[in-house]
Amino acid sequence: xxxxxxxxxxxxxxxxxxxxxxxxxxxxxxxxxxxxxxxxxxxxxxxxxxxxxxxxxxxxxxxxxxxxxxxxxxxxxxxxxxxxxxxxxxxxxxxxxxxxxxxxxxxxxxxxxxxxxxxxxxxxxxxxxxxxxxxxxxxxxxxxxxxxxxxxxxxxxxxxxxxxxxxxxxxxxxxxxxxxxxxxxxxxxxxxxxxxxxxxxxxxxxxxxxxxxxxxxxxxxxxxxxxxxxxxxxxxxxxxxxxxxxxxxxxxxxxxxxxxxxxxxxxxxxxxxxxxxxxxxxxxxxxxxxxxxxxxxxxxxxxxxxxxxxxxxxxxxxxxxxxxxxxxxxxxxxxxxxxxxxxxxxxxxxxxxxxxxxxxxxxxxxxxxxxxxxxxxxxxxxxxxxxxxxxxxxxxxxxxxxxxxxxxxxxxxxxxxxxxxxxxxxxxxxxxxxxxxxxxxxxxxxxxxxxxxxxxxxxxxxxxxxxxxxxxxxxxxxxxxxxxxxxxxxxxxxxxxxxxxxxxxxxxxxxxxxxxxxxxxxxxxxxxxxxxxxxxxxxxxxxxxxxxxxxxxxxxxxxxxxxxxxxxxxxxxxxxxxxxxxxxxxxxxxxxxxxxxxxxxxxxxxxxxxxxxxxxxxxxxxxxxxxxxxxxxxxxxxxxxxxxxxxxxxxxxxxxxxxxxxxxxxxxxxxxxxxxxxxxxxxxxxxxxxxxxxxxxxxxxxxxxxxxxxxxxxxxxxx
Numbered sequence: 001x002x003x004x005x006x007x008x009x010x011x012x013x014x015x016x017x018x019x020x021x022x023x024x025x026x027x028x029x030x031x032x033x034x035x036x037x038x039x040x041x042x043x044x045x046x047x048x049x050x051x052x053x054x055x056x057x058x059x060x061x062x063x064x065x066x067x068x069x070x071x072x073x074x075x076x077x078x079x080x081x082x083x084x085x086x087x088x089x090x091x092x093x094x095x096x097x098x099x100x101x102x103x104x105x106x107x108x109x110x111x112x113x114x115x116x117x118x119x120x121x122x123x124x125x126x127x128x129x130x131x132x133x134x135x136x137x138x139x140x141x142x143x144x145x146x147x148x149x150x151x152x153x154x155x156x157x158x159x160x161x162x163x164x165x166x167x168x169x170x171x172x173x174x175x176x177x178x179x180x181x182x183x184x185x186x187x188x189x190x191x192x193x194x195x196x197x198x199x200x201x202x203x204x205x206x207x208x209x210x211x212x213x214x215x216x217x218x219x220x221x222x223x224x225x226x227x228x229x230x231x232x233x234x235x236x237x238x239x240x241x242x243x244x245x246x247x248x249x250x251x252x253x254x255x256x257x258x259x260x261x262x263x264x265x266x267x268x269x270x271x272x273x274x275x276x277x278x279x280x281x282x283x284x285x286x287x288x289x290x291x292x293x294x295x296x297x298x299x300x301x302x303x304x305x306x307x308x309x310x311x312x313x314x315x316x317x318x319x320x321x322x323x324x325x326x327x328x329x330x331x332x333x334x335x336x337x338x339x340x341x342x343x344x345x346x347x348x349x350x351x352x353x354x355x356x357x358x359x360x361x362x363x364x365x366x367x368x369x370x371x372x373x374x375x376x377x378x379x380x381x382x383x384x385x386x387x388x389x390x391x392x393x394x395x396x397x398x399x400x401x402x403x404x405x406x407x408x409x410x411x412x413x414x415x416x417x418x419x420x421x422x423x424x425x426x427x428x429x430x431x432x433x434x435x436x437x438x439x440x441x442x443x444x445x446x447x448x449x450x451x452x453x454x455x456x457x458x459x460x461x462x463x464x465x466x467x468x469x470x471x472x473x474x475x476x477x478x479x480x481x482x483x484x485x486x487x488x489x490x491x492x493x494x495x496x497x498x499x500x501x502x503x504x505x506x507x508x509x510x511x512x513x514x515x516x517x518x519x520x521x522x523x524x525x526x527x528x529x530x531x532x533x534x535x536x537x538x539x540x541x542x543x544x545x546x547x548x549x550x551x552x553x554x555x556x557x558x559x560x561x562x563x564x565x566x567x568x569x570x571x572x573x574x575x576x577x578x579x580x581x582x583x584x585x586x587x588x589x590x591x592x593x594x595x596x597x598x599x600x601x602x603x604x605x606x607x608x609x610x611x612x613x614x615x616x617x618x619x620x621x622x623x624x625x626x627x628x629x630x631x632x633x634x635x636x637x638x639x640x641x642x643x644x645x646x647x648x649x650x651x652x653x654x655x656x657x658x659x660x661x662x663x664x665x666x667x668x669x670x671x672x673x674x675x676x677x678x679x680x681x682x683x684x685x686x687x688x689x690x691x692x693x694x695x696x697x698x699x700x701x702x703x704x705x706x707x708x709x710x711x712x713x714x715x716x717x718x719x
Contacts, residue, residue, distance in 0.1 A: 001035035004209035004562065006164075007530065008259065011038075011041050013038070013050075015034045015035070015037045015038035015041065016034070016038040016054060016057070016471070017084065017142060018034045022680075024371055025138040026527035027060075027067070028061050028064060031061050032058055032061050032062070033356055034544045035054055035057055035058045035061065036058070039054040039055060039058070039330045042054060042684045044628045047080070048085055049085060049087075052078050052081035053078075053082070054078050054094050054489055055074055055078040055081060055341075056074070056075065056078035056091075058073030058557055059071045059072075059073075059077075059078060059095065059099065060095055061077040062074060063095075063098070063102065064098050065245070066245035066246050066247075066283070066286075067286070067384075068099065068102060068103050068287060068292070069286070069287060069288055069382050069383055069384045069386065070288070070382070070383065071099045071294075071384050072099055072100070072378070073103075073378075073382030073512055075092075075095055075096045075099055076096075076378045076381075077616065078092055079093075079096060079168040085093065086249050086385075086391040088119070090116050090119045090120050090123075090129065090133050090202070091129075093112060093115055093119060093229070093469075094113075094116050094132070094133050094136045094137075095688060096107045096112050096177075097112040097116060097136060097137070097140050098136055098139075098140075100112060100331075100454060101139070101140050101143055102247060102288075102297070102298070103292050103295065103381070103582065104292060104293070104294075104295025104296045104297075104299070104641075104642065105291075105295060105381075106140070106144040106145075106146065106295075106298075108142050109143070109144065110141055110144040110146065110649060112140075112257045112370065113136065113137035113139070113140040114409070114414065115142065115426055116133050116136070116137060117133065117134065117137050117153065117296055120133045121537055126159050126162065127161070127163070127164040127166065127254075128161070128166050128169055128354065130160060131157040131158075131160050131164075131166060131169040131173065132157075132163045132168075132169065132415060133152060133175075134153045134156050134157035134160075134174050135153070135157045135169070135172055135176055137493070138150040138151075138154040138173075138176045138180070139176055139179075141153065142176065142179055142180050142183060142332030143452035147180040147181075147183045147184050148160075148178075148180075149238070150176065150180040151177055151180045151181070153172075153179055154173045154177045154180065154393070155173070157169065157170075157172075157176075157592075157646045158170050158174050158580045159172035159176065161173060162255070164358070167189075168202070171198050171201055171202055172202065172209060174194070174198055175195065175199070175202070175209065175216065175549065178191055178194060178195045178198070178220070179212075179215065179216055181221055182216065182219065182223075182314070184280055185436075187220050187223045187224055188224060189224040189225070189226060190648075191220055191224070191228075192217065192220035192223070192226050192229060192672075193222040193226070193229065193631045194227055195213065195216050195217035195220050196214060196217040196221065196222075196232070196233055196329075196406060197219075198216045198638075199213035199216070199233060206544075210480055211237055211240055211248055211252065212246075213255065214233045214236050214237035214255065214582050215233075215234070215237050215251055215255050215258075215623050217233040218230045218231075218233040218259075219228070219258065219496055220321025221233065221260065222262060225689050226555070227262060227629045230258075230262060231259060231262060231263075232413070234255045234258050234259040234262070236251075237251070237252055237255035237257060238255040238256035238501070239252070240252040241253045241255075241256055241275075241276075246279050246280060246282060246283035246286075246354065247280075247283070247299055249276075249279045249432040250276045250279045250280050250283075250299055250300065250303070250620045253272050253275050253276030253279065253303070253305050254272075254273075254276055254306070256268075256272040256275075256359075257269045257270075257273045257276065257303065257306055257307075258306070258559070259273035260272055261306065261310070262333035263511060265321075266310065266314075269306070269310065270307055270311075270323075273303045273304070273306055273307040274307075274326070275556060276300065276303045276445065277300050277303055277304070277326060277327060278301075280296065280297070280299055281330070281334070281390075281391045282387070283296060283299075284296045284297070284330060284334055284385075285334055285385050285386060285387060285390070285391075286337065286373035286384065286385045286387050287337075287384075287385045288337045288380075288383030288384045289337065289380045289383055290331065290337060290386040290388075290602065290615075290619065290647070290652065290655075291377075291380070291449075291601075291647060292381060293330065293331060293337075293385075293600050294330070294331055294641050294642045294645040294646075294647050295641055295642050295645075296642065297327065297330050297642030297643040297644070297645055298641075298642045299644055299674075300327055300643055301643045302643075303327075304323075304327035304643055305414075305415055307323050307326075308320070308323050308324060308327075308412060308414065309414055309415070311418075312412070312414050312420045312431075313325050316431070317422050317429035317430055317431035317454060318396055318429050318557060320420060320422050321396060321410055321424070321429060321523065322394070322396060322409055323423040323716055324412045324422070325394045325410075325524055326336070327643050327644060327645045328521070328522045328524045328642075328643075329410075329524055329526060329644075330391075330642075330644075330645060331466070331521075331522045331645055331651070331652075331655040331656065332521060332522060332523055332524060332525035332655045333392045333394070333522075334392075334529065335386055335390075335526075337383065337385055337386075337619070339380075339383075339619040340375065340620055340621075340622055341615075344379055345376065345379060345380065345616065345620070345702060348372060348376045348379065348621065349376065349575075349614065349616055349617055351372050352369065352373065352376065352611065352612070352614075353610050353611025353612060354374045354611070355369050355372055355573060356369060356609055356612060357369050361669075364411055366373050369679065373600070373603060374471065376616060377600070378604075380602075380616065381428075387569070387693055392528070392575070394522075394523065394524040394527070395694045396429070396637065398527060399424060399523055399527050400424060400427050400428075400429075401427075402426060402527055402530055402531065403425070403494075404476075404491075405489075405490075405491035405492070406425075406492045406494055406584050407417060407423065407424070407425040407426075407488050407489050407491060407492070407493050407494070408423070408424040408425070408493075408494040408495075408496065408523060408526070409422070409423055409481070409484055409488075409493065409494070409496065410422045410424070410494050410496040410523055411434075411480060411495070411496065411497045411498060411501070412498060413437040413440070413498050413500075413501075414437070415437070416437065417436070417437060418433050418434060418436055418437070419433070419434040419435055419436075419440070419479065419480060420432075420433055420434075420439060421433070421435060421480070421481070421482070421484050423432055423484055423678065424486065424523075424568050425478070425489060432482065432483050432484055433480030433482065433556060434448050434478070434479060434481055434483070434484065435478055435479030435480065436479070436480055436481060440476075440479050440480070441500060442503070443474065443475055443476045443479055444501060444503070444504050447469065447470045447472055447476050447504065447505060447508065448503065448504075448665065449464065449467075449471055450469035450472060450473075450664050451505050451666050451708055451711060451712055452471065452666040452667055452702060453465045453711055453714075454466045454469065454705065455666060455667065455669055455672070455708040455709050456667060456668070456669055456705075456707060457705065458705075459704060462703070462704035462705040462708055464707075465704075466704050466708055467709065469508075470510075473508055473509055473510065474510060474673050476509065477505065477509040477510055477511055477512075480497070480501065480504065480509075481509070481511065485509075485510075485511035486511075488511065488515065489543070491516075492515070492516035492517070492691060493512065493515050493516065493517045493518070494517075494518045494520060494523075494526055494718075495518070495519050495520070495521075496519075496520050496521070496522055496526065497519065497521050498640075498644055499521070499637055499638070499640040499641075499644045499645055499646040500640045502519065502636075502638060502651075503636065503637045503665040504664065504665070505665055505711050505712055505714075506519055506699060506714060507694070507710065507712075507713065508709045508711035508712075508716065513698060513711070514695075514698075514699070515521050515695065516691045516692050516695045517691055517694075517695070517715065518690075518715050518716070518717065518718060519550060519561075519680060519692040519714050519715065519716050520585065520654075520716065520718065521651060521654065525605070525654060525655075525717075526717070526718050527703045527718075529654070529658075529659040529660065529717040529718035529719060530659075530718040530719075531553055532626075532657065532659050532719075533585055534626045535585075535586050535623075535626055535657070536718070537584075537586065538586040538587070539564075539566070539584065539585050539586050539587075540562045540564065540565035540585065540586065540587045540588070540589075541566045541568070541578075541581035541582055541585045541587075541588040541589070541625070542558050542559055542562065542565050542566070542567045542568070542588075542589050542593070543555070543564065543567075543568045543569075543573050543578050543581060543582075543588070543589070543590045543592065544556075544568070544569040544570075544573055544590075544591045545573065545591065545606075545607055545608060545609070546592055551558050553591065553670065553671075553674050554589075554591055554631070554673070554674040554677040554678060555569060555589065555591050556569070557566065557674075557678060558589060558681055559675070560683070561681065564584075566581045568573065568581060570609060571609050572609070573592070573608050573609045574608060574609055574610045575608050575610055575617060576610075578608055578613055579613070579617060579618075579620065579621060582621060582624070582625050582628075583621050583622055583623055583624075583625075584623040584625070585625040585626065586623065586625070586626050586627065587625070587626070587627045587628075587629075587684070588625040588627070588628045588629070589628075589629040589631075589677070590630050590661040591631045591632075591673075592606045592607050592608060592631075592632055593606070593607040593632055593678070594607070594630065594632025594633050594634060594635040595607065595608050595612065596634050596635075596637045596639075596648065596649075596651070598639055600614065601639040601647035601648045602614065602615045602616055602652075603615070603616070603643075604648050604649045605649070606630070606632055606635070606649070615647075615648070615649055615652045617651075617654065618652055618653060619652070621656065622671050623657070624653055624656040624657050624658045625653075625658055626658065626659050626660070626719060627658070627659060627660040627661075627684075627690060627719050628650070628653060628658055628660070628661050628662070629661075629662040629668050629680065629681075629690075630650070630662060630663045630664075631664070631668075631670075631674075632664075633666070633667040633668060634664060634665060634666060634667060635649055635650060636650050636661075636663030636664055636665045636713075636714050636716065637662040637670070638650065638651045639663055650663045650716055651662075654716060654717055658717065659688070659691040659717050659718055659719035660689065660715065660716070660717040660718060660719030661715075661716040661717050662680065662690055662713055662714070662715060662716070663713065663716060664712045664713045664714070665712060665713075665714060666712045668708075668709045668712050668713075669705055672701075672705055672706050672708075672709035673709060675701075675706060676697045676701075676706070676709055676710055676713065677698040679693070679696055679700050679703070680693040680696070682696075683696045684695075689718075689719055690719055691715035692716045692719070693715075694713060694715045695709070697710050697713075700709040
């Protein structure tokens with residue numbers, strides 16, 4: 001038996017060696033087949049450590065061919081196997097951090113990278129192994145917005161490599177130092193020349209990083225006023241735009257765009273940006289997790305900024321709208337991942353509810369909750385998308401034809417400059433400029449803080465609080481709308497703000513309080529919602545949380561006005577029952593406490609009798625409700641991510657196909673929410689759409705707290 005085990009192990013090694021050779025030739029599918037055979041042989045020979053290494057190698061193979069869901073799934077599997085063996089090599093942690101970064105999971109990657117650094121610092125590993133690990137961690141922290149941490153790690157790697165004579169590793173580390181310095185705006189001619197020299201000197205050991213080094217050298221040379229050096233490096237980088245993974249090709253297209261821009265070829269620059277974004281669209285479709293799709297858009301940020309800044313400077317209003325829509329609202333423009341038949345996901349979500357409702361909030365249950373959530377994320381991240389899917393194309397003409405008497409205002413913040421607005425009305429487009437981007441977020445937070453105080457205060461206090469908020473609301477209006485506030489016409493208004501500005505209490509702004517206002521993540525999303533057909537059967541679902549004293553009190557009243565409605569309340573308002581009621585409903589109303597999870601928006605939830613109904617649960621719907629009203633606190637808040645995406649409860653429903661949503665952007669009074677809900681439903685039954693019904697609720701609010709509550713709600717979508 002021992003001899004046979006030895007033969008099995010020898011054959012596993014031989015298969016692995018063949019795979020490595022195929023891997024080096026770029027024959028990744030054949031390499032994976034050999035690694036799969038090697039993995040089975042290692043398991044037969046009870047070589048668990050070898051089998052775990054092969055699983056990790058299969059993950060690296062999947063990453064190199066651009067299959068990120070499979071790479072994540074295999075790296076998570078390898079990590080789990082090593083943990084069961086009681087030893088986790090630093091390289092395994094490094095590989096996971098690298099692929100998490102490629103997937104746009106920058107916070108996860110930074111935490112994984114820090115774990116790797118701690119492991120390397122606590123062991124006496126070889127200098128080259130430590131240097132490679134520190135370099136990988138530096139690259140991760142640079143992408144996560146921690147340039148100081150990146151510089152420290154890269155410099156440590158450079159010093160260690162220099163002492164040991166590892167020239168290639170030292171060069172790579174110095175490239176990362178320069179990247180971090182460039183991120184902080186510290187660019188000189190000396191830096192640019194050093195980056196170009198290092199890019200030229202990187203050997204095959206770091207060939208995958210050479211493209212990034214070339215693009216860096218080109219950008220730094222442009223900034224430092226070295227046009228010939230910039231063109232040389234950008235031209236070399238652009239040559240890779242037709243080969244390699246999607247992320248590498250997108251980087252090469254960015255180099256081509258910079259080169260065309262340098263040469264004064266505006267048309268060529270915009271064409272290169274479009275090609276790069278097309279590559280990233282195909283990449284996003286291959287991902288089966290909503291979170292990964294949203295985060296993957298970050299890889300197109302440089303392309304989007306370059307094109308948008310140009311057309312904002314010298315383009316037409318039509319061009320600016322087209323380019324803003326090109327990289328905004330990707331989640332709404334791509335086919336939605338299908339999770340209806342995912343039994344494992346359903347089971348894990350059930351475990352999550354059990355943990356939260358049965359075990360309480362003690363330390364042990366909190367740790368278990370985190371474990372279950374991590375299993376859910378790992379499972380979903382490994383889900384493959386539909387590579388045959390295509391982005392829905394946006395047509396400016398169709399938008400203008402559909403608007404009717406509405407005015408659409410698309411707002412884009414040009415980085416470091418001002419907000420640019422495209423106003424679409426009466427078949428025409430205008431380009432106007434509003435306030436400065438810098439400081440706008442602080443104004444939004446002040447407005448939300450003031451509105452929250454007024455909405456939750458006693459009536460005697462709410463009035464003075466609203467009066468004190470007026471100057472700030474006027475400033476916010478000037479910043480976001482500028483001259484457009486006086487040119488909105490008499491009809492309904494559709495606002496398309498940047499993702500970071502979605503949670504503005506738009507109904508509180510002076511120019512919008514007495515207007516029919518809808519907010520949408522993109523003009524394409526509004527157009528899709530406006531042209532979607534309501535279900536033939538007008539089925540109504542009314543759902544209340546378990547504690548009717550604090551939330552959902554309006555459901556009992558509404559039940560009498562919808563005699564055929566499905567009504568869920570108390571212990572009957574479970575997650576599974578709610579999903580069944582919501583599936584394909586014409587109108588749904590949920591009165592339950594909400595919980596926004598800024599740390600992980602996909603776990604944002606509504607609290608039902610058996611636990612949280614999360615965004616992951618919503619993805620299991622065969623058909624989302626056509627129109628949904630949420631009286632949960634802050635249910636309209638999402639987490640900005642990627643280039644200009646928003647993750648959260650309402651945005652996911654909108655992307656799934658819900659045409660109209662009512663949600664609040666701050667905590668509000670339960671009692672005042674009841675009055676608002678009844679008014680909105682009365683107007684909906686009279687034939688109004690959601691934004692007109694919300695306007696009626698704002699107008700009918702007779703006391704300061706009621707006004708603050710009505711101002712806190714947004715009509716999202718178009719129904």
